[in-house]
Amino acid sequence: SYELTQPPSVSVSPGQTARITCSGDGLPHQYAYWYQQKPGQAPVLVIYKDRERPSGIPERFSGSNSGTTVTLTITGVQAEDEADYHCQSADNNYLWVFGGGTKLTVL
């Protein structure tokens, strides 16, 4: 079945840029979506349709797609951005799939 691969962890210092990747063979054909999840909380959508930002999500969050890899970029990371980030997409049968999640640590 279709899989999305994320790095388990990414670490950055405050003010730096964090990049979290998500790879999958289906990503050239289906959009990717990103969720932020803080401890003990439900996930929150931060990017949809590869690069669109929902209302209320800070501009420092952005997304991009380069074929089989999509990237969530957080420019000027703040301490409050420390969280788990999950990518998600759909396969050709419109079945949903999540990546393994990436823990972002703000040093």
Add this chain to the structure above:
Amino acid sequence: QITLKESGPTLVKPTQTLTLTCTFSGFSLSTFGMAVGWIRQPPGKALEWLALIYWDDDKRYSPSLKSRLTITKDTSKNQVVLALTNMDPVDTATYYCAHKTPDSGFYYFDQWGQGTLVTVSS
């Protein structure tokens, strides 16, 4: 404003069937394009999509769990019910329900419930 809330047992025994209810407000599941899904997350692990039900009663299931899952809706009560048979300790997880964007052709959840932790133990 869309809200969703999961309810059900917090502890089930191995081999039992888990039944969870998602009660929502702010939309109607009889409206074109609407859908509600279930997702789970074992402690410290990744999110796993389980199932989705559309306004027209179309249903989608995770291939790995399809034989054990049933999703239904009660439009009059604004509820979606998920049943998972033959529970095992590996099914211990926080179970979330979520609202799918009504935008046709796009597959993401724009609102989530708070989740409910289900533990499987004898």
